[in-house]
Every structure is written in C-alpha cells, then in structure tokens.
Amino acid sequence: MTEPLLSVRDLSVAFHQGGKTSLAVDRVSFDIAKGEVVALVGESGSGKSVSANSILKLLPYPAASHPGGEILFNGRDLLKIDDAALRDVRGNDITMIFQEPMTSLNPLHSIERQIAEILDLHQGIKPAQARPRVLELLRQVGIREPEKRLKAYPHELSGGQRQRVMIAMALANRPELLIADEPTTALDVTVQAQILALLKQLKDEHGMSMLFITHDLGIVRKIADRVCVMTKGRIVETGPTAEIFDNPQHAYTRHLLASEPRGKPPASDETKPIVIEAKDMKVWFPIKAGFLRKTVDHVKAVDGIDLTLRAGQTLGVVGESGSGKTTLGLALTRLIGSQGRISFEGQTIERYSFSQMRPLRRRMQIVFQDPFGSLSPRMAVSDIIGEGLQVHEPSLSARERDTRVAAALEEVGLDAATRWRYPHEFSGGQRQRIAIARAMVLKPQFVMLDEPTSALDMSVQAQVVDLLRDLQARHGLAYLFISHDLKVVRALANDMIVMRLGKVVEKGPAEAIFTAPRDDYTKALMAAAFDLEAVPVPAVRQ
Structure with missing residues (x-):
C-alpha cells in the first residue's frame, strides 16, 4: 500500500x-x-x-x-x-x-x-x-x-x-x-x-x-x-x-x-379562526440616483403576496437568500413598513403607528436565527425572559414574574435553576430554547420563526422541531416558519409558499408541494434538498 x-x-x-x-x-x-x-x-x-x-x-x-x-x-x-x-x-x-x-x-x-x-x-x-x-x-x-x-x-x-x-x-x-x-x-x-x-x-x-x-x-x-x-x-x-x-x-x-427532523404537522383545519392575513402585500425599497437623489427604480423585496394563517397551523415560507422571506415576516409583524392589507386577530393593522402596535406585541412574537446574537450577553437568562413581562405586564410583582420565567424555562425543557446563568454558559440548542421561552412567556397567538434551526446540529434541530410542535399543540399557536431547510419545513408546515425575487411562485398544502412540485424553481429546491437528480434544475442566482 x-x-x-x-x-x-x-x-x-x-x-x-x-x-x-x-x-x-x-x-x-x-x-x-x-x-x-x-x-x-x-x-x-x-x-x-x-x-x-x-x-x-x-x-x-x-x-x-x-x-x-x-x-x-x-x-x-x-x-x-x-x-x-x-x-x-x-x-x-x-x-x-x-x-x-x-x-x-x-x-x-x-x-x-x-x-x-x-x-x-x-x-x-x-x-x-x-x-x-x-x-x-x-x-x-x-x-x-x-x-x-x-x-x-x-x-x-x-x-x-x-x-x-x-x-x-x-x-x-x-x-x-x-x-x-x-x-x-x-x-x-x-x-x-x-x-x-x-x-x-x-x-x-x-x-x-x-x-x-x-x-x-x-x-x-x-x-x-x-x-x-x-x-x-x-x-x-x-x-x-x-x-x-x-x-x-x-x-x-x-x-x-436517526436525528433528522421527523414527524408530521397537525392536519389542516379550515374551521379554526384566522390569526393573521395579508392581501396584496408589497415592500418596495427605492433606488435613488443622481445629484438630487431621485428615485429611479425599486427593489421589490415583497411584491403582491396574499396569505392566510389560522390558529394551531404552520405556514412554511421557503426560498433562497434574497427571495424576500424575512422581509415578508418583518412586514407582517409591522417592524417595517409595507403596502397592502394586514389583518391580525380581526384588526386591520397596516396603518397602525408604533404606539398603536405596542398592545399587540405580546400577541405576536419572533424567534430569530442566531440565538447568541439575539440574547444580550450582559443579562442573566431570568432578565432576558422576564423583560417582556416587565414591559407588557408591569403589574406583576418580582416573585410573580420569576415564577412565570421559571415555568417558561421548564416548558421548553430547561432546568429553572439555570435562570441565573448568562447566555455564553449554554449550548447553541439551549440558547435557542431560551429564545423560544422568551417568546412563549407572553402567551402569544402568532410566532414568526426566522430560520430558528439553521445554526443547530441535526439532533438539536430534531429536538427544537419536536418542542415547537408540542408548544403549538398545547397553546394553539400560529407559526410563520421561515427556512431554507426543506426537511425541517416538511416536519412542521401544513401549508407552504415558495418565494423567488419577492414573488410567490407556488403555494398550497405543504405535502402536495413536496410530493408534486409544479414550478421549475420549486423543483430545483426539492432536487437540491432531497438529492433528486432526475428533477431538472433551472439556472438560479448566485
């Protein structure tokens, strides 16, 4: 040899x-x-x-x-x-x-x-x-x-x-x-x-x-x-x-x-109440040029999207970086401006000001991709999770707030005794559980999950998916799940929209799209995710 x-x-x-x-x-x-x-x-x-x-x-x-x-x-x-x-x-x-x-x-x-x-x-x-x-x-x-x-x-x-x-x-x-x-x-x-x-x-x-x-x-x-x-x-x-x-x-x-995310989402139920709905949503960013900085064109990050999300259901949003997934989520939660109609729990909110949105914030929460970047390194976990309670439920005593924090940690599978530690003392999977506990402590109805598993190991991904599915079943949560990991989306989403260049190229029941994608771009995503070499892959943006 x-x-x-x-x-x-x-x-x-x-x-x-x-x-x-x-x-x-x-x-x-x-x-x-x-x-x-x-x-x-x-x-x-x-x-x-x-x-x-x-x-x-x-x-x-x-x-x-x-x-x-x-x-x-x-x-x-x-x-x-x-x-x-x-x-x-x-x-x-x-x-x-x-x-x-x-x-x-x-x-x-x-x-x-x-x-x-x-x-x-x-x-x-x-x-x-x-x-x-x-x-x-x-x-x-x-x-x-x-x-x-x-x-x-x-x-x-x-x-x-x-x-x-x-x-x-x-x-x-x-x-x-x-x-x-x-x-x-x-x-x-x-x-x-x-x-x-x-x-x-x-x-x-x-x-x-x-x-x-x-x-x-x-x-x-x-x-x-x-x-x-x-x-x-x-x-x-x-x-x-x-x-x-x-x-x-x-x-x-x-x-x-055996650690690949498994299981199926709960069955779709058209009788459940609509939590959030959008009609003809647009987010266009102006392109300015010349000495007077006139608007010469627009980046159409989100361009005419309709969606409906019901209680206890998950809408998966998939597509490549730059397709407009996160922009769509930020617009739905009114963290950036948009055109078109947005309805949350029956209220039309697209024109709400910051102060008008504040009472609704506790009912709509966000879990971000990078738990280490979204958790303050200078705050103990008890303060990170309890901060939202201080803002939205100021009448709670310190003891009542601490009890709620401990209960939220235990609900996401963490020992309540660890709440005095700081983020750097936890693993990546544990930090993501803390981020989920911070969202859940306010008992929201709608949670936007922006790539919450992409930075995690496969086994930790599976654990987080199981946790999200369990919390959804217990509390009737509506999830907007943004991801480029189609295996995770398949385990969580009832319905799915596929975005490219700000537009929806395909939408419908998730399993139907996974089983028989119609659009060439969707087929390209499926081929890349599931190694389906026979599926034609169109040219995609670098």
Whole structure:
C-alpha cells in the first residue's frame, strides 16, 4: 500500500485556562490517501474543528497544547517543524475553507487584491501580473462575468459567491490537501448543492485530497469516500461512507443517523379562526440616483403576496437568500413598513403607528436565527425572559414574574435553576430554547420563526422541531416558519409558499408541494434538498 498523504496518529489537544486543563481531543487517529475525501462528522463540541485546526497549528497557542500524537504530511511531522517551514505548507500544500466567508475575507480589500495577495506570497506573482490567473480562478469556481467582480468587496457579493471566492483562494496554489470546515452550513440548498458539485469536480480534476468537516450527514453521503464519527473528543467509528450509513455499529453513529427532523404537522383545519392575513402585500425599497437623489427604480423585496394563517397551523415560507422571506415576516409583524392589507386577530393593522402596535406585541412574537446574537450577553437568562413581562405586564410583582420565567424555562425543557446563568454558559440548542421561552412567556397567538434551526446540529434541530410542535399543540399557536431547510419545513408546515425575487411562485398544502412540485424553481429546491437528480434544475442566482 502507498503511504497516506496525511496521517494523524494518537493526536491529543488540551486547553489551559484559569489554571485548569481540559482535553478537547483525545488520541484521535485517521488517514487521508491521495485523491480521497474523508469526512469528520459529529455535533458541536465533538472536537472536529479543533482536530482540523491542529493540522495547520491554527489553535490559540499557548492556551492550547498537544500532549501527545503526531500529524504526518508527506512523511513530515507538522507538529515538530519550525514556523518558517509551516508557513510554506500553509496556503501552499494545505489550504483551508472556513464556515463563514464574510469573517474570513478582508472587508477592506477587493476580491482581486485578496486572491492576488496569495499568488504574490506563495508564487512571487506580483499583483500587476496576477490578473489573468485571478480571472482564471474565478471562472474555475463558477463566478459569472468575473471581470465585473474583480473590484467588488465581500459585502457586495452573495453568500454563495463569497464562498466561491474562498474556494478560489484555497485553490490558487494547487494544494495537495483541502480542509473544508462546514463550508456549506450557512448557504441555501441550491447554492449548497452547487458548492458541493464544484468541490467534487475540482477534486476529480486536480487529484486533490479533502478533509470535510460537517454535522450534516446528507452532505457526507454526497461527497465523502470515508467517514470518521467524533464525539466528546474521540473518533468512535470509521469506515467507507456506504458502510457507515447502511450498517452503523456505534450507538452514537446510529443516534446521528436517526436525528433528522421527523414527524408530521397537525392536519389542516379550515374551521379554526384566522390569526393573521395579508392581501396584496408589497415592500418596495427605492433606488435613488443622481445629484438630487431621485428615485429611479425599486427593489421589490415583497411584491403582491396574499396569505392566510389560522390558529394551531404552520405556514412554511421557503426560498433562497434574497427571495424576500424575512422581509415578508418583518412586514407582517409591522417592524417595517409595507403596502397592502394586514389583518391580525380581526384588526386591520397596516396603518397602525408604533404606539398603536405596542398592545399587540405580546400577541405576536419572533424567534430569530442566531440565538447568541439575539440574547444580550450582559443579562442573566431570568432578565432576558422576564423583560417582556416587565414591559407588557408591569403589574406583576418580582416573585410573580420569576415564577412565570421559571415555568417558561421548564416548558421548553430547561432546568429553572439555570435562570441565573448568562447566555455564553449554554449550548447553541439551549440558547435557542431560551429564545423560544422568551417568546412563549407572553402567551402569544402568532410566532414568526426566522430560520430558528439553521445554526443547530441535526439532533438539536430534531429536538427544537419536536418542542415547537408540542408548544403549538398545547397553546394553539400560529407559526410563520421561515427556512431554507426543506426537511425541517416538511416536519412542521401544513401549508407552504415558495418565494423567488419577492414573488410567490407556488403555494398550497405543504405535502402536495413536496410530493408534486409544479414550478421549475420549486423543483430545483426539492432536487437540491432531497438529492433528486432526475428533477431538472433551472439556472438560479448566485
């Protein structure tokens, strides 16, 4: 047998803080052959990214150390080479794509400058001569009309385009090994499918090896040759992808494979009262130009949408980033202005002022995508959940308010005794439960859920879906569920609307749309989400 390109042997990683040492990775071993894709899978905190970052020594030293093990790349132990030799390996022989390109790209530099910088550093190609190679790389990763994108800054590109730029930078020096750390987690299903297809194509063309880190087993099945399953800092099972999926041996692997959101929403009931309704809703943002800043056109974020949502029912809103999903939700809750009629519990509210809306706020609540960003890091959980009670029920005593907070935490499956802790002391799934408790403590009738599961592990997603379904059954809640994860939508939604460029391209009972989509764009979403390769996929925006 030929020697593997990368061989990790008995690697351990320890973190040192406040005089205490904790082991994040414990005697991990795996190999990657030339031209092979190995997936490292597991939930948040399992040690996947720590293991991958150790390969290029990207951990926060000296707060981190390696008590044992070796990382052999082409026979050299990367843990023992000096900094100069390691710099030659980084970005040249081994490159890395990170999860969030917006934080990995320099916001002050153009795309051309950032790619040219890599060519200058590793190949000595000066920026003035680098443009042909930069254009070649951008074309290679599927950026349309790259000449027009050279001077663009990261914020001027979509999420998919930014990730393609990161891939172009990673491939600039034709590396032997590419480490991809959750490169598709924040992307729409169609863009995710495009990025996976691109990585697979580039791997085949260049004979490149790949270490793919993810918690999404659906992605693993599409791209990996072999799988290593991690939990609590250890690899508990490894083997060929098909074997792991068809015949998992370890209990944790079986747990991961069974963690996809399951179950069905309650049956639709036309006799239930209408909670919120919209007719011909429009949200148009003006485009101004010229010295006098005259309006020359509009961005039609939401363009003529009708919807009806009843008590105890869920309306799923799906579509790519930029389709208008979140704008629709914000307009329904009157957090941004809109045209058209909005009715909430029988009241016509589209012209209500801020003060007129305030009494209704307790009846309509929002749960956001990122629980860490939406929870104040300076407030204890008791204060975060109780803040709404202070505003909307000021007559409650401190003891009564605390009792309500404790009850809300227990209802979402958290220990009431943890209410004195701060958000950073909880896991991602627990923080999302806190965000849900903050909404539920006011006993709302309508809840807008804006991508509430996209940042969570698969098993935590399933738990949150079960929780939302249980709360809906108990309290008759009406949900507007915004998501690009169609598997989660299928588990929750009675009805569904598919949005593209501000318009509804398809609407109706969710199961009917999943089973027999009519619009080509809907078919593209289904193909990307459920790997239905036979379904034609029309060109979609990057």
